[in-house]
Amino acid sequence: MLRAFIAIEIPLEIKKAIAAQTASLQKETGHAVRWVTLDNIHLTLKFLGEISPSSVELLSQSLQLECSQYAPFEIAVSSLGCFPSPRRPRVIWIGLHAPAELTQLQHKIETTVARLGYDMQDKPFSPHLTIGRVREQISADESLHLRAALESKIIDDLGSFSVRAIHLFKSDLQSSGSVYTSLYSGDLGSYYAEI
Numbered sequence: 001m002l003r004a005f006i007a008i009e010i011p012l013e014i015k016k017a018i019a020a021q022t023a024s025l026q027k028e029t030g031h032a033v034r035w036v037t038l039d040n041i042h043l044t045l046k047f048l049g050e051i052s053p054s055s056v057e058l059l060s061q062s063l064q065l066e067c068s069q070y071a072p073f074e075i076a077v078s079s080l081g082c083f084p085s086p087r088r089p090r091v092i093w094i095g096l097h098a099p100a101e102l103t104q105l106q107h108k109i110e111t112t113v114a115r116l117g118y119d120m121q122d123k124p125f126s127p128h129l130t131i132g133r134v135r136e137q138i139s140a141d142e143s144l145h146l147r148a149a150l151e152s153k154i155i156d157d158l159g160s161f162s163v164r165a166i167h168l169f170k171s172d173l174q175s176s177g178s179v180y181t182s183l184y185s186g187d188l189g190s191y192y193a194e195i
């Protein structure tokens, strides 16, 4: 079995801008947060969980079919936020401004993979880039310090990028952390890109 998810790759210059603007925050929060390495920052559209290797082809074909119906679009990257809330930060993320096409495409992918038997996500899609996960066992002091650091952090505009493909990724848990590898890349409609 493979652990898999569907996501958009983030260009290196955007990831470097995120790293530069969060460097001080990463230093200040110390042990309290497990920061995501640059290689692993992506925009998740659908977490599939464990899939069998034999389903990769069908998933890839379905992904290509959905992608071909959408033109490439731009996403702007800005702001800092937390799930479930800034008062109880568990996941630290960078927010995105995306056109309606992203939500439509995500919804199409969600319904298509549900028809193939994968679980449907019950929470509404909230596009974000996870950059850190707060450790379970942190002291009350560390928690207060973390919240203060997050509240005072201001992130400037981090640029924008063009989405031209959606990937089916596999995730391998290694001793150094998760390693993500693209198994298939579905191109957004080339017909639209040329007009």
Ligand code: 3AM
Residues within 6 Å of the ligand: 005, 042, 043, 044, 047, 128, 129, 130, 171
């Ligand atoms: O990039 P984010 O954080 O949005 O959180 C995991 C990550 O999304 C999510 O799948 C993406 C690639 O690892 N993920 C991991 N386990 C999950 C689960 N059991 C999960 N999403 C939902 N359910």
